[in-house]
Amino acid sequence: MKLGFYPGCSLQGTSREYNESVKALAPFFDIELIDIEDWNCCGATAAHSVNKDLSLALPTRILALAEKQGMKEIVVPCASCFNRLSVTQYELAEDKELKKKITDTIDMPYEGTVKILNVVQFIDQYIKDKLTEKIVKPFNYKVACYYGCLLVRPHKILKFDRVEDPTSMDELMKMIGSTPIEWGFKTECCGAGLSVSRTDLVAKLSGNIVKDAADRGAESIIVACPMCHSNLDMRRPEINKYLKEDVTVPVIYLTQAIGLAVGADPSKLGLQRHFVKVTTL
Amino acid sequence: MTTNHAITSRIQQATEVDVDLCYQCGKCTAGCVLADDMEFPSSYLIRLLQTNKEENYSKVLKSNTIWLCLNCENCIGRCPKEVDIPRLMDYLRTESIKRKCVSPKAKPILSFHKSFLNSIRYTGKLNEINLIAEFKLRTMRLWQDVKLVPSMLIKGKLKFLPETVKNRKNIIRIFNRTIKNTK
Numbered sequence: 001m002k003l004g005f006y007p008g009c010s011l012q013g014t015s016r017e018y019n020e021s022v023k024a025l026a027p028f029f030d031i032e033l034i035d036i037e038d039w040n041c042c043g044a045t046a047a048h049s050v051n052k053d054l055s056l057a058l059p060t061r062i063l064a065l066a067e068k069q070g071m072k073e074i075v076v077p078c079a080s081c082f083n084r085l086s087v088t089q090y091e092l093a094e095d096k097e098l099k100k101k102i103t104d105t106i107d108m109p110y111e112g113t114v115k116i117l118n119v120v121q122f123i124d125q126y127i128k129d130k131l132t133e134k135i136v137k138p139f140n141y142k143v144a145c146y147y148g149c150l151l152v153r154p155h156k157i158l159k160f161d162r163v164e165d166p167t168s169m170d171e172l173m174k175m176i177g178s179t180p181i182e183w184g185f186k187t188e189c190c191g192a193g194l195s196v197s198r199t200d201l202v203a204k205l206s207g208n209i210v211k212d213a214a215d216r217g218a219e220s221i222i223v224a225c226p227m228c229h230s231n232l233d234m235r236r237p238e239i240n241k242y243l244k245e246d247v248t249v250p251v252i253y254l255t256q257a258i259g260l261a262v263g264a265d266p267s268k269l270g271l272q273r274h275f276v277k278v279t280t281l
Numbered sequence: 282m283t284t285n286h287a288i289t290s291r292i293q294q295a296t297e298v299d300v301d302l303c304y305q306c307g308k309c310t311a312g313c314v315l316a317d318d319m320e321f322p323s324s325y326l327i328r329l330l331q332t333n334k335e336e337n338y339s340k341v342l343k344s345n346t347i348w349l350c351l352n353c354e355n356c357i358g359r360c361p362k363e364v365d366i367p368r369l370m371d372y373l374r375t376e377s378i379k380r381k382c383v384s385p386k387a388k389p390i391l392s393f394h395k396s397f398l399n400s401i402r403y404t405g406k407l408n409e410i411n412l413i414a415e416f417k418l419r420t421m422r423l424w425q426d427v428k429l430v431p432s433m434l435i436k437g438k439l440k441f442l443p444e445t446v447k448n449r450k451n452i453i454r455i456f457n458r459t460i461k462n463t464k
């Protein structure tokens with residue numbers, strides 16, 4: 001079966017292993033992911049922090065392209081892109097005048113009909129039913145499922161999972177043989193886009209997350225967002241400095257963990273690209 | 282007695298956020314991960330707006346609070362009155378740029394946003410090397426994260442040739458019609 005796919009910029013750059021793992025997983029379930037032709041950046045935090053129209057126009061162009069290319073559903077693994085696309089679709093559906101203004105800005109017709117799936121929704125819908133029978137190597141570890149902000153909030157728009165204590169990733173991890181821990185930081189913010197401009201704050205926020213997971217015995221932290229990943233993984237030296245201890249728990253994408261369980265080649269899943277070594281696996 | 286609602290009405294018109302709904306329960310501040318680092322936290326910011334006093338409004342626009350806000354959406358998720366603080370923050374940031382009163386402490390954050398947008402303005406896609414290079418020049422933090430570069434190269438995480446959308450004119454036009462300049 002064929003599905004539309006929006007990688008976004010992070011997945012083509014510093015978080016390429018997320019892209020690799022989603023793409024490596026799909027063929028196990030006879031799914032073909034087709035990139036939206038000529039896609040652009042969604043604008044991320046930068047656009048909505050400084051200009052509202054721009055922050056709506058960039059995602060609208062992406063959705064308009066998907067419509068033009070006949071896509072009914074698109075998979076958007078980056079939680080931040082998923083959030084921006086969903087919020088844009090919602091805002092334009094709520095406000096006809098705004099919709100007109102933005103479609104005039106992009107010079108393209110736009111209906112708002114494409115269904116946007118985050119990575120967990122994609123797995124729930126197209127992989128989950130066949131998952132148990134495909135497992136060859138159970139992912140037998142204690143894991144902390146970390147959802148972050150943009151996958152679950154704002155709930156009114158995204159309507160995904162439970163906002164304070166989401167469980168969708170925990171359920172999937174249980175299916176592949178893991179034991180998810182109970183912990184307090186499932187949806188606390190990692191510091192997101194301040195990674196470069198205020199690394200000190202990211203070290204603190206991400207440090208608290210990593211520490212709670214490690215203290216409660218997690219052997220890996222499972223994520224579904226490239227920003228969460230790079231803050232918890234690439235910023236580990238700064239985190240450890242802040243914590244004044246060496247926390248070595250690795251941070252793994254949900255799709256990498258499932259990929260390992262169904263027997264995908266670890267190098268095709270990009271596990272060697274992490275900064276915090278994935279040695280236990 | 283008439284009360285002046287100029288500021289709060291203007292905000293409501295632009296954002297549909299009614300700050301008068303807030304009854305100062307403090308839940309937003311209690312759950313905000315950066316409340317401690319802000320000059321004043323979200324519930325206090327709302328209170329300042331509610332006074333409709335120009336001096337308080339300008340205090341808000343000059344604060345680092347509006348720039349530190351991560352738009353993590355935790356506050357609105359917990360607010361009993363659903364006051365959309367993150368949406369308000371987007372508006373206040375734009376106003377603060379318009380009035381040229383961005384907090385000096387927040388300059389690196391704004392520099393990052395501008396570098397980000399400049400990086401996509403002409404290519405349509407983010408190039409992380411261009412982004413970081415421009416950020417360094419804007420902030421003169423030339424040595425920041427230099428240590429990361431060798432391992433990023435080994436891990437294949439840096440791309441030197443920027444990817445470009447085919448219809449670049451379309452992207453440039455979108456920028457010209459919305460933000461105009463990002464200097």
Ligand code: SF4
Pocket residue numbers: 302303304305306307308309310323324327356359360361362363364
């Ligand atoms: S949670 Fe809502 S009502 Fe309570 S102080 Fe914050 S904005 Fe006001």
Ligand code: SF4
Pocket residue numbers: 309312313314315316323349350351352353354355356357366367
């Ligand atoms: S959205 Fe901003 S103000 Fe609200 S909790 Fe998050 S960081 Fe704090």
